[in-house]
Amino acid sequence: MSIQYEAPLADSYGVADSFPKDFGYGEEEGDIEDSPTPSDSKPRILLMGLRRSGKSSIQKVVFHKMSPNETLFLESTNKIYKDDISSSSFVNFQIWDFPGQVDFFDPTFDYEMIFRGTGALIFVIDAQDDYVEALGRLHLTVSRAYRVNPEINFEVFIHKVDGLSDDHKIETQRDIHQRANDDLADASLEKLHLSFYLTSIYDHSIFEAFSKVVQKLIPQLPTLENLLNIFISNSGIEKAFLFDVVSKIYIATDSSPVDMQSYELCCDMIDVVIDVSCIYGLKEDGSGSAYDKESMAIIKLNNTTVLYLKEVTKFLALVCILREESFERKGLIDYNFHCFRKAIHEVFEVGVSTSRTSNQPAGTPLMKTVALNGTPRSTV
């Protein structure tokens, strides 16, 4: 495998510094009784579930680069932990990690305020444990949330499936799916839709699941997919992912099916690029940026496949998978990429100006939409 790598020019952006281990995400902690601050009005993704189901581990692994083994030492969360990831990620939202023992009947717990500004509620179920209690909790949580805000996307992570055989995984998913939907039907809540994902922090399944959760909150998704389809069909590319570089969530891909191996390869490529860039791309005094306008990389695999990464915006990278023969027309690909990049910038400039003028209050359907850090201009 050969790697052709161009170190980025330092300081092209002057905003994003080099990526430290947790990428310098802003972090906030707060009690649920806190009065809402401006950042509280950002759309949220809630992480809920029983104690020790793996909520904090998911948040740390996906957004703070924690290695899965380190999560063994995480302490139990005992108050709501708000994580504002907008400063270094494309997706401008807050993740709220709840302690396992949230009590909806506690009068100090203002769940209406919380659910009103929520885009997605992720309920984590430990698949290695007996899940009967978790299913009861899931039902209570989603039915409450739905009554307050029916626009929320309800996502169920059947988590820690690394410990299960393939047959057992399928059987567990079927059983949880069946029981959860039966409970909803008994409560006449058939309209409440639950989506299920098999996840583990020990492989890429957690990133894939989070990608799908986030994609549902991106209003421009059909446009992005369309642009990717046009780009790959005119450039002889087999598969292309638009990645949020920091989290390795893919925010869009073309309409051909995603296979896990391709996604993993692309994630690994981002790691290689950022790691090499952090070591060799910065100035001697450590200043500069590990990811900027000049960031690009080409990796040729020994099976005639080429991986091609290019910067799209401060937070986004396009990673393409193509055959070596197609890569001979690199000039064409680069020209098409130039047009694609321009289109993406235009999409988000429109998105940003629309969201600035709309001035929608919290709790309206637009809050379901995640605000986006699409282009450098959008992060004022």
Ligand SMILES: Nc1nc2c(ncn2[C@@H]2O[C@H](COP(=O)(O)OP(=O)(O)OP(=O)(O)O)[C@@H](O)[C@H]2O)c(=O)[nH]1
């Ligand atoms: N095998 C396996 N273990 C996991 C996975 N995710 C988390 N864990 C482990 O589960 C344990 C509990 O994880 P936490 O992230 O602290 O759980 P939590 O839901 O935040 O717990 P509370 O803060 O008490 O609500 C830790 O020991 C993790 O290492 C996974 O995908 N697979």
